[in-house]
Amino acid sequence: PLVAQAGTKAQVLKASVGPDSNFKITLTDAKGKAVSKLKAGSYTIQVSDTTGIHNFRLSGPGVNKDSGVSAKGKMTWKLKLKKGTYKYVCDPHATIMKGSFTVS
Secondary structure (H helix, E strand, C coil), X not given: CCEECCCCCCEEEEEEECCCCCCCEEEEECCCCECCEECCEEEEEEEEXXXXXXXXXXXXXXXXXXXXCCCCEEEXXXXXXXXXXXXXXXXXXXXXXXXEEEEC
C-alpha cells in the first residue's frame, strides 16, 4: 500500500467524482496511485467534480468537507490531516461510491 509522506510543503492529493454516467470516486496521490495510508500533516486536495448528480465528501478527525451535489467544477482544499481513519463518499450513492484511508 502507498504511504505518502507529509513534509514541510503540503502534499498534493487528487480527488475526483463523475462524470454523470460514471459512478466512480477516487483519491490519488500526485502520481495517480490510490491513497490508502498517509502520514499526519498538511495536504492540498484538488477536487474535480464533473457532475451535478454526485459529490465528493471527505470526513474524518476534524474534517468534513463537501464539494456539493449540484456544484460542478474544480476546487482546492488545504487541510491538516490528523491520526485516524478518513472516509470519502458520494452522498447520493454512498453504498457504491466510497473509499477510505488511514493517517498515522
